Amino acid sequence: MSLVPAPPSALLFLEVFRIGFVPVGWLDLLDIALTAVLVYQGYRLIRGTIAVQVAVALLGIYALSEVVRAIGLTTLNTLFGAVGDVFVLAVLILFAPEIRQALFLLGRNPLVRRLVTQPPRQKITDEVVGALREMSRDRVGSLIAFARSSGLRNYVESGTQIHAEVERDLLTSIFFPNSPLHDGAVIVQGQKIEAARCILPVSDARTLDPHLGLRHRAAVGLTERTDAFVVVTSEETGKISVAENGKLDVDLSLDEVEARFNAAFSPARRDDDEPAPPAP
CATH class of the missing domain: 3.40.1700.10 (DNA integrity scanning protein, DisA, N-terminal domain)
Structure with missing residues (x-):
């Protein structure tokens, strides 16, 4: 059974433009927009606190681990892998006040309060x-x-x-x-x-x-x-x-x-x- 190609109008709806050979659709744009909003709100939440320095340090460690893995340094890669196992737990502990504040702000939402x-x-x-x-x-x-x-x-x-x-x-x-x-x-x-x-x-x-x-x-x-x-x-x-x-x-x-x-x-x-x- 042969596959019927999608009509051009459907392709145009899914694909907005291309970056090189990578198609970018409406869902991709929505994904990028939501991610940008979440990152911005997260920055607003920790702006002016010591959490900013902690976040920069964690991002630096993550970037360094990616470089080590790309180069192929086995010992350092193993070390960073062990650290990565507790990375999520460390984030929860270090950012506990900010996470609690975010939950309080969510609780103040009129829809939740009603x-x-x-x-x-x-x-x-x-x-x-x-x-x-x-x-x-x-x-x-x-x-x-x-x-x-x-x-x-x-x-x-x-x-x-x-x-x-x-x-x-x-x-x-x-x-x-x-x-x-x-x-x-x-x-x-x-x-x-x-x-x-x-x-x-x-x-x-x-x-x-x-x-x-x-x-x-x-x-x-x-x-x-x-x-x-x-x-x-x-x-x-x-x-x-x-x-x-x-x-x-x-x-x-x-x-x-x-x-x-x-x-x-x-x-x-x-x-x-x-x-x-x-x-x-």
Whole structure:
């Protein structure tokens, strides 16, 4: 049975042009474009960090191993072959922070968040706002983190497990200055207060006000690494602040905090994943 040649139109669709005798088709162009995007995004992720130097060093070792193999140096080729067996593991270890950050950015994708984010009950909003009102009035320092699509289990395990309903009196009691749980953060996940006295990562961003305390820097630090929504009250001024997406908004009114809280957990969250503007 003879093969029927493809019509010229089909060949034109598959082949865009030729480089010498190598045909280049639409799939090749798509492959190149996707690879370029991934490489660029990877560079953006590690730009300005020590990971850039590590990546250059690894690429240099890989290039040297290819040269050794091409020349045919048996001993060095065997040595590089042994190193290549653990190359992937070494990359995972060396780039663990960057890989974790990339996964967090993926988790912030609106499509992912719509699958896993559940809007809080109105009761939780009322209880939290009531607690913030009292602590702001009495100038009680507090730090409350609300989990969204990114899990906060590592931070929950650093504190004291509670697993209690979100209630105003409980929140104000936890952050009362003489309470053994007032240092650290309270983490709310789903409909429960999971833990208190939790240790959060502290941001080292130089754009933050140098007069801000550890509570505010911890709030920003957590939102730099996860998509959590964090509220803070200052024990010095009583001002309420909100941290979201690595940004801190200071001295918000209770109405503004409530609007931001509802917007953060709304199923109609905007696709650009930016914090909602304060209520007028």
